[in-house]
Amino acid sequence: MLGILSAGIAPGLALLSYFYLKDQYDSEPVYTVFKTFLFGALLVFPIAFIQHVLETENMIESSFINAFLSSATLEEFFKWFILFYTIYQHVDFDEPYDGIVYGAAVSLGFATLENIFYLITYGLEHAIGRALLPVSSHALFGVIMGYYIGKGKFSATSKYKWIILSLLFPIILHGTYDFILITQKNWQFVMFPFMTFLWWLGLRKVKKGRELSAQHFRNQLDF
Template sequence: MLGIVTAGIAPGLALLSYFYLKDQYGSEPFSIVFKTFISGALLVFPIMFIQYVLDKENVMQGLFYEPFITMGLLEEFFKWFILFYTIYQHVSFDEPYDGIVYGASVSLGFATVENIFYLFANGLEYAVGRALLPVSSHALFGVIMGYYLGKGKFSLESKWKWLWLSLVVPVMLHGSYNYILITLEDWLNLMIPFMIFLWYVGLKKVKKARLMSTKHFEDNLLFEKPFISGK
């Protein structure tokens, strides 16, 4: 049991640590990141219940609805909802890169609990595959969501466009991941290039968010200098 729990938690914590330590302008308060992680973990239970009801009632089932709506949209919307209503206006969200940290945190909280449940049901031999595919993909969906939330918060214009993209882009990527996994017999042949693409996009967003944070702090420093110097 301990081995399964450890294997279920380890990849999520490793990925969260990676994105957390990439924050170059002061790490986010651990307590806020932890609460966001736990919020994502708790999301598993209502989402599993809703998905169970939809499946039993045969609602929104099919080649499109299941991967994109009952899985992709449902899961990403709840993550987005938590980020927008608990983190977006929080005082700790004070630079664009913070969106990456909080987006990864809520997604990896969800992925970690989901991963533990899967390993209990199917066995420890799936731990490596789960770490490389579902856990990593959830992390990257969260990174991309957080990137657009950060861009929306600190942009002077088109805020609602970025907020809209912060939901739509992860939903489409998540749906595409599920579609490959559920509908294709030779899914691995397409999943490998898809994951390479997802990592490329995610790491590119990380780099862009770091550059936006650098500009954000430089602009703030220039604004504060006249007041500091007494001019």
């Protein structure tokens, strides 16, 4: 059991540490980041209940609905809700890159607990595959969500546009990820280029988030 817990937790904490340490200015309080991580983990229970109801009531009639509604929209909306309504106005959210840290935290909290339950059910031999695909993809969905949340909070104009994109883009990417898994027989051949693109996009948002934070602090110095 200790091995499963370690294998289930390690990828999420490693990825969260990576994005956390990329914050080059004012690092976020560990307590606030960890609290956001826990909020994300707790989302597993209501989301799993809703998905169970949708499945037992035969409300999922196609692969597209399964991928983009039951999974992507449901999971990303709840993560976005936590990020927007508990972190967006928080005093510690004081630079654009912070959105990436908190977005990764809430997503990886969800992915970590989900990963632990999966490994308990199906075995430790799935740990590497889970770390490379579901855990890392959730992290990158969170990074992209957090980037646009941060951009929206600190933009002088078009705030609502960036906030909407912070929910819309992760849903599209998450739905595409699940749709590949559900519909492609040899999904590995499609998933590899998709994950390569997702990592490229996520790391690009990390770079741009750091640039936005640098500009934010330069503007503060000008005043």
